[in-house]
Amino acid sequence: FGARTLSLFSRMTAQALASYLSGLVIGEELREQAVPSGMTVHLIGSPALTQRYERALASRAIKARTFGAEATWAGLFALAQSLSK
Numbered sequence: 001f002g003a004r005t006l007s008l009f010s011r012m013t014a015q016a017l018a019s020y021l022s023g024l025v026i027g028e029e030l031r032e033q034a035v036p037s038g039m040t041v042h043l044i045g046s047p048a049l050t051q052r053y054e055r056a057l058a059s060r061a062i063k064a065r066t067f068g069a070e071a072t073w074a075g076l077f078a079l080a081q082s083l084s085k
Contacts, residue, residue, distance in 0.1 A: 022052055041065070042067065045069055054066065
C-alpha cells in the first residue's frame with residue numbers, strides 16, 4: 001500500500017497518516033544531508049515539528065538545539081538592520 005491509501009482503506013487514521021508522512025519526509029531529508037554524528041543542528045520552527053526532527057536526529061547520535069519560530073523574525077530583523085547601515 002502507498003501512504004495515501006493507508007487512510008483510504010482504514011489502515012491508518014488521518015492524524016496518524018500526517019505524522020507518518022512527516023516522518024518519511026524528515027527521514028529522507030536527513031539521509032540526503034548526511035549530517036555527521038556529534039554535530040549540533042539548529043532547528044527553528046514549531047514545537048511539534050522540531051520535536052520530530054530532534055527524535056530523528058537523536059536516533060543518529062546528532063545533537064539538536066531548538067529555537068521557536070520567533071527566531072526567524074529576529075534573524076530577519078537583524079539582517080534588515082545590518083543592510084540599512
